[in-house]
Amino acid sequence: MTTAPPPTQDPRARVVADLGGTTLRLGRVTGGVLDPGSVRRVPTEGIGRHPGLSPRLLQEKVVTQLADELDAYLRSPHGVGADAVGVSFAGPMTKDGTVLAGPTLWGSAAAPLPVGALLERRLPLPVFVANDITAAAWRYAATEPEPYCLVTISSGIGHKVFRHGEILVDDAGHGGEIGHWRVDASEDAVPCECGGRGHLGAIASGRGVLLATRRAATADPEGFAASALAGPAGRRPGGITNEAIAAALRAEDPFATAVLNDCLLPLAQAVNCVFTAIGVRRYLFIGGFARAVGPRFVRLLGDHLTRLGCFGLSEQETRDMLALGADDDDHSLIGVARMVDHALPLPAGAGR
Template sequence: MTATSLTTDASRTFVVADLGGTTLRVGRVAAGAGSAEAVRRMPTEGIGRYPGLTARTLQDRVVDQLTRELVSYLGSSGGEGASAVGVSFAGPMTKDGTVLAGPTLWGSATPPLPITNMLTRRLGVPVVVANDITAAAWRYASAETDPFCLITISSGIGHKVFRNGEVLISDAGHGGEIGHWRVDPAADALPCECGGRGHLGAMASGRGVLLAARRAAAGDPRSFGLSALADTAGGDPARITNEDVARAVRADDPFATGVLRACMVPLAQAVNCVFTAIGVRRYLFIGGFAVAVGHRFVTLLGDELTRLGCFGLGDEEIRAMLSLGAEDDDHCLIGMARMLDRTLPALVNIGGGA
């Protein structure tokens, strides 16, 4: 696939969904469009809402919710006449659209899920399913002239490298899951929702930062009491929210900023590793938490990355590598439509995206 070969047939319209660990979004995107229309947002019926349910029960619940919402949308004025359905999924997938894991959706391991075939049978229209960050990368593929790494900081952490017209990932779904890189080898390291410990996503995702803020507040009540977080949370560490943390960091609150700085250390190490391994010099950050913090997120990450150093680069060159993506939550919807526009004409037996 090449970014330059994307078609722009605006007469075609796609129904697209972004199935994330926190939110399910469904909308309509015309081929070649730069925005999504008639978007519906709702909480995902997964582990974030029902942490006590088994992984298999949550998997069934999430897939049923996705099917129900797509059926409803296809039957409404927003989805009538759609050429195809595209779904971005928060987890690793094979090239043929089989889900390998859904840590932020249903937690621990379950058998592989042939979600593309399931949805095709249930919906009766062509369906393409791709990893969420793979889909989001297609939003930026036509605008970015150099290889780039797209990293999402939301319920979890994921990344994809787009180079020479394709996302670098194996057909079996390996790669692009830096959130599950183990950065803390300690036996008692923080648990990840996938069942492992010490993973980057457990420490530097939105959920990881929130946990760190609550633990820091409980462990240092004096500093917490002087923070804006104490006001918004009513003095109760358990009532701190991600929105509270993001707002406090934007206001340069020392306590909240200190918490985020500590969480940035392993993220900076991850960026350093990608740069050192393959030389990519463009890193775009999306995801609810990164966007909520805004440009302070990139500034603080730049502080840690320059402290670590990137072999062969000066401080200004290092900071210039880091940017925020578009300040909305439609990356996967728009990217999925662009991916559909490119892949759908070539599909005979409808399969999933890489």
Template sequence: MTIPQSDRLAAVPVPGGTPAGDANSSAHHGYPEDPDGVFTVLDVGGTTLRTGSYDPAAAAVHRVRRVPVEGMARHPRDPVAVLQRRVVDQIAHEVARHTAGASPRAVGVAFAGPISAGGLVLAAPTVWGRRGDPLPLGQLLTERVGAPVVVVNDLTAAAWRYAATETEPFCLITVSSGIGNKVFRGGEVLLDADGHGGELGHWVCDPSPEAALCDCGARGHLGAIASGRGVLAAVRRAADTDPAGFAASLLAALCDGRAPGIDNPAIATAVRQGDTFTTEVLRGTVTRLAQAIGAVFTSIGVCRYVVMGGFALAVGERYRELLVGELVRLGCFGLDADAVDGMVSLGRPDDDHGLIGVGRLLADRMSRAGTR
């Protein structure tokens, strides 16, 4: 599998070395020559920062540590520039902690936001909210950790996990703090050089003035309605507007009867256990996602959809069933119900997609560099 220009490894200068991602640089692209070493890999999402070691020989990740991201979820009043500094500092700290202060072999970062061909983080609505200035994250981290650093979009990284097993074009969708997607077709992700594309979470599916507010500052985006955060807000609103229905629900029993006590784990548990109140609220949000998938299918004919992300996987098979049900109800032109059911699957039941994916990406790049 190849990476299109917008998601190729950015040419990040290595102190005393050559660019980490320049296809025309000298052998090994500035990487240390130890063929048996592990990579330090990170996955920076809207709520959680994951750090681990990726072993290319075993194609596995281990020593995984999870901490809350020092972004807007923890510091909602901080301006974008301050949040950007916090996140950069946190990533550098986690790398140093993971390697006990030693210089890592190489670092791969899967990041929740569009990445340009030049390696800039163009936006990170779930991490620091409004757009702010582009952040040269790879360059900043390389200067801090003293090793080559590669930064790619988190779903592009995740694709390296799934591309090995998906034999036809597919759309990878994450339903977590936000919503994102990437379409992989003909061996590459469909993006332009400025990183546009793969952001279904920012499709306006509700144009009304009072529509839900997205983390990016706009209203009515799919991510504001159907993400884990969007579902949580919708369920809390439903509990306030239908107190009797909420009081009679399993969800209420899980939250001591208090709407402010509702959280995503309780929502996932209630849906898995068949709670009608919670399931119907979730169904309303899934309808919007089904509309988006229907548009992708009818416009470019992709017939495989892999759904991952912390919220969707926490709900599990019931989430897939609800999504398929809405796709069948709305219709996928030319497909019957069995075909629709067969085109949607859940991702692996863990949260290591970005870690494994960016590790595989690094291993692939080092393997290619070693043959030059």
């Protein structure tokens, strides 16, 4: 049973796409709501599927796939009545929609790619392109009354600060990359996927916690054996998975909790620094790992943050800054539609 109006009657229907390193998702957002049943998923034709190709060829493959899929989607029943296209892209980009890098899409450095202009040439509708974390942050533009910082905790870490109708990054695309802030300056610090070392995203992410948990299990066999992780891992440190870690954390397993606490300290310091530097008092955590751990993620982070102290805030005010985002994986799809709404406002007096 559906209560959604027929697509042709809604002037605010937008076709949206979210291009990640593994999956390209397309959907239809109407009045800020992702239409149930409209989401299409296809594997991304990027470096993950074609590891041998040059970055330039991969760029071509990725953009061709994106244009072809959007074109077909617009011609399908889900495209009926849509008046604009929004695309979120996993990579830093300039204000005019040129992608500067696509490490999860085409690997190492390649020429800047004007994705927005390329798609506009192929599609019959206006196209808006945004960085995926920027798009995700926009999802909360209508519901968060104060400036906020969105932080995504998945295999890596990203963030964006939203304030007074805009994302605080510079026009060339710098900023919003707290995951690549170096928090461990030692020479043998853990490597980050970007090629650097000791970056926050290599330590407090799902990947970072997995690595730290396996190391802890190797270093402390007895503690590991007594933990909730040992059984599902077949008693081998290498058998530990992120799913098992999240389950152990939800069950308040002491061994898994101790490892996570070590990994979360630099993240708490990052929040503390953003707060102290620019006074943002709202931090929303999304991403597969934070979501899998659930409320305990922000509770343990809050423990660190209150111990560190946030200058000028009480303990309760400090804890109240932290929250989990919506419990789904639709942030970028819904958020990029909101960006399109913002760019193409309804004429005065027009209803939905």
